Amino acid sequence: MKVVIIGGGAAGMLCGALAAEGGAEVTVLEQNEKLGKKLFITGKGRCNFTNACSAEEFRANVVTNAKFLYSASEALTSEDVIALFESWGLRTKVERGRRAFPASDHSSDVIRVLSNRLKAKGANVILNARALRIITEEEVAGEDVTDGEPVISGVEYETHGRSFWIRADAVVLATGGLSYPSTGSTGDGYSFARKMNLAVTDLMPSLVPMNCRGEYIKELQGLSLRNVELIIRDGKKEVFRDFGELLFTHFGISGPLVLSASAKTGPLIGKKELASRIDLKPAISGEEFGARLQKIFDENAKKQLKNVLHECYPAKMVPVILRIAGIDDGKRCCDIRGNEREQLVLATKAFPVSIISLRGYNEAVITKGGVSVREIDPKTMAAKKVKGLYLIGELLDVDAFTGGYNLQIAWCTAAACARDLLKKKA
Numbered sequence: 001m002k003v004v005i006i007g008g009g010a011a012g013m014l015c016g017a018l019a020a021e022g023g024a025e026v027t028v029l030e031q032n033e034k035l036g037k038k039l040f041i042t043g044k045g046r047c048n049f050t051n052a053c054s055a056e057e058f059r060a061n062v063v064t065n066a067k068f069l070y071s072a073s074e075a076l077t078s079e080d081v082i083a084l085f086e087s088w089g090l091r092t093k094v095e096r097g098r099r100a101f102p103a104s105d106h107s108s109d110v111i112r113v114l115s116n117r118l119k120a121k122g123a124n125v126i127l128n129a130r131a132l133r134i135i136t137e138e139e140v141a142g143e144d145v146t147d148g149e150p151v152i153s154g155v156e157y158e159t160h161g162r163s164f165w166i167r168a169d170a171v172v173l174a175t176g177g178l179s180y181p182s183t184g185s186t187g188d189g190y191s192f193a194r195k196m197n198l199a200v201t202d203l204m205p206s207l208v209p210m211n212c213r214g215e216y217i218k219e220l221q222g223l224s225l226r227n228v229e230l231i232i233r234d235g236k237k238e239v240f241r242d243f244g245e246l247l248f249t250h251f252g253i254s255g256p257l258v259l260s261a262s263a264k265t266g267p268l269i270g271k272k273e274l275a276s277r278i279d280l281k282p283a284i285s286g287e288e289f290g291a292r293l294q295k296i297f298d299e300n301a302k303k304q305l306k307n308v309l310h311e312c313y314p315a316k317m318v319p320v321i322l323r324i325a326g327i328d329d330g331k332r333c334c335d336i337r338g339n340e341r342e343q344l345v346l347a348t349k350a351f352p353v354s355i356i357s358l359r360g361y362n363e364a365v366i367t368k369g370g371v372s373v374r375e376i377d378p379k380t381m382a383a384k385k386v387k388g389l390y391l392i393g394e395l396l397d398v399d400a401f402t403g404g405y406n407l408q409i410a411w412c413t414a415a416a417c418a419r420d421l422l423k424k425k426a
């Protein structure tokens with residue numbers, strides 16, 4: 001069984017290591033000068049390589065096509081991933097939110113363990129080798145590839161300006177997505193899939209910050225808010241609501257809460273302007289907050305409003321919130337009327353933010369969309385229409401929230417593929 005894996009990232013390396021261990025003749029083609037360039041930058045260089053949760057909880061954190069991952073995620077749970085890496089010599093640890101990391105806090109250790117395993121099991125790793133074309137037996141025989149079920153024959157690749165041809169019984173596409181292009185995410189896998197007549201769904205950056213409209217956005221730049229609630233509506237329909245940490249930037253909003261929101265609402269953003277609100281005080285009701293403001297006003301009757309509101313808001317927020325509430329910032333607390341206090345409550349409980357678009361792939365953690373899961377056998381990751389072709393990892397139309405779940409997608413789809421390759425070999 002000759003297996004050519006295109007892409008030496010997370011999914012490609014694990015698939016190669018497992019297939020080689022089972023006796024398959026594995027070649028990994030990686031266009032970069034080293035393996036796992038994207039893995040290296042994961043988890044801010046610490047690599048949050050999985051989340052120590054059950055397979056069911058893992059699927060609950062998969063945003064798109066969680067059902068497709070049922071079989072693969074049951075067959076290789078995150079517990080299995082941790083045990084596998086430990087058995088290969090990686091010491092691991094689990095932190096807040098059950099995020100698993102190498103104990104050393106170095107992503108390079110995850111890459112080292114995988115590449116050592118590839119080498120130890122005799123896999124042939126060719127670096128600086130960009131796959132150009134997947135070749136089918138029909139093409140070799142000069143037949144029309146659009147007729148019938150094509151059968152994989154090999155891969156054409158280029159290295160140091162020369163092109164080569166390598167024969168394969170099976171080709172595994174593990175080329176990743178489009179985010180952080182400098183790590184090798186050139187999107188080649190989508191082109192290969194389209195050429196094989198496999199459907200690719202709409203692609204967009206995900207787990208990504210958002211551009212917002214509004215004068216005050218720039219004024220708030222650098223302000224980080226903890227424990228706020230972000231609510232996004234599409235007309236009357238609420239499409240996102242969650243608590244967390246949000247950061248104002250020169251272009252709009254970022255931070256963990258916003259990244260999660262992008263995963264849920266990405267397909268709607270840009271198509272229409274979504275009205276979103278931030279509840280700056282989600283732990284208390286509007287009435288309670290109004291009463292708290294009144295108490296502050298009573299205790300500071302002669303002081304100017306702008307000089308007392310720092311008790312409730314970060315300093316940068318005070319002039320902005322007063323403007324949104326339509327209150328003159330020079331007013332004294334004793335001159336604030338009831339309806340003005342209510343406007344202040346409203347601006348606090350429903351701070352308006354107008355989202356206009358997502359930021360680009362060079363700021364996105366992952367790509368949403370990919371090769372349609374309808375084209376793929378969920379137990380084996382084999383393409384249904386092309387004999388001998390497999391697709392794994394981020395290339396597929398599956399994506400998850402942050403927390404180690406996206407790498408878990410890479411690992412479990414890679415293992416499902418490796419199992420099938422070894423079954424075919426037998």
Ligand SMILES: Cc1cc2nc3c(=O)[nH]c(=O)nc-3n(C[C@H](O)[C@H](O)[C@H](O)COP(=O)(O)OP(=O)(O)OC[C@H]3O[C@@H](n4cnc5c(N)ncnc54)[C@H](O)[C@@H]3O)c2cc1C
Nearest residue numbers: 007009010011031042043048131176184393394404406407
């Ligand atoms: C900044 C950042 C931080 C992240 N942090 C985390 C985290 O902590 N936890 C988590 O779970 N996920 C994280 N992710 C997401 C995670 O990195 C990806 O989901 C995962 O790497 C996808 O694995 P993959 O093997 O499918 O693709 P990749 O890891 O992207 O590997 C694809 C490989 O294919 C190669 N390739 C592409 N085309 C060709 C070709 N034609 N020929 C040869 N080689 C080719 C590429 O060079 C690349 O090396 C992060 C992503 C980013 C950008």
